[in-house]
Amino acid sequence: MILEIKKYPDPILTKKAKKIKNIDQEIQKLIDNMIETMYAAPGAGLAAPQVGHSIRLAVFDSSVKEEEGRLTVLINPEVIEKNGEVIIKEGCLSVPGFEAEIKRPEQIKVTGLDRNGQLITIEATGFLARVIQHEIDHLDGILLLDRISILKRNIFKRRFLKKQKTESEEQAAQE
Numbered sequence: 372m373i374l375e376i377k378k379y380p381d382p383i384l385t386k387k388a389k390k391i392k393n394i395d396q397e398i399q400k401l402i403d404n405m406i407e408t409m410y411a412a413p414g415a416g417l418a419a420p421q422v423g424h425s426i427r428l429a430v431f432d433s434s435v436k437e438e439e440g441r442l443t444v445l446i447n448p449e450v451i452e453k454n455g456e457v458i459i460k461e462g463c464l465s466v467p468g469f470e471a472e473i474k475r476p477e478q479i480k481v482t483g484l485d486r487n488g489q490l491i492t493i494e495a496t497g498f499l500a501r502v503i504q505h506e507i508d509h510l511d512g513i514l515l516l517d518r519i520s521i522l523k524r525n526i527f528k529r530r531f532l533k534k535q536k537t538e539s540e541e542q543a544a545q546e
């Protein structure tokens with residue numbers, strides 16, 4: 372089932388998500404639906420808060436940009452190592468139409484659980500490292516907009532509010 376993707380400024384996107392204690396049937400179903408929703412979007416990653424669940428779960432597949440990419444389900448992730456710094460342009464399914472050059476560690480080592488509750492360690496660099504860090508940000512309630520300068524953020528917010536106003540006026544005119 373394809374789920375509705377929550378968009379900025381939905382408050383769930385700015386909440387710190389809770390750790391998962393029990394990977395039950397409900398979580399398994401959510402994982403399947405998140406995978407379907409991510410591929411349908413299409414996106415390289417999706418975090419549970421983006422579909423309305425404030426829990427520490429993300430799915431990603433970097434194969435849109437990297438041949439070696441594959442589908443990964445990551446539960447309760449922790450970054451245990453980070454090295455270097457690189458600027459890469461990022462977008463987000465929850466902030467449609469917005470892209471920004473963001474500086475983050477180039478290489479990371481992450482641990483977490485897979486959907487069977489097995490401990491996994493991922494060493495990532497390049498686009499995959501970027502996707503994983505972006506998704507972990509979502510679990511911490513951090514959006515791309517929080518990673519850009521205040522000046523750029525204000526420009527975005529002004530444009531966004533203006534667009535929203537225009538859309539609601541158009542809707543009112545149609546009614």
Ligand code: NI
Binds near residue numbers: 462463464505
């Ligand atoms: Ni995102």
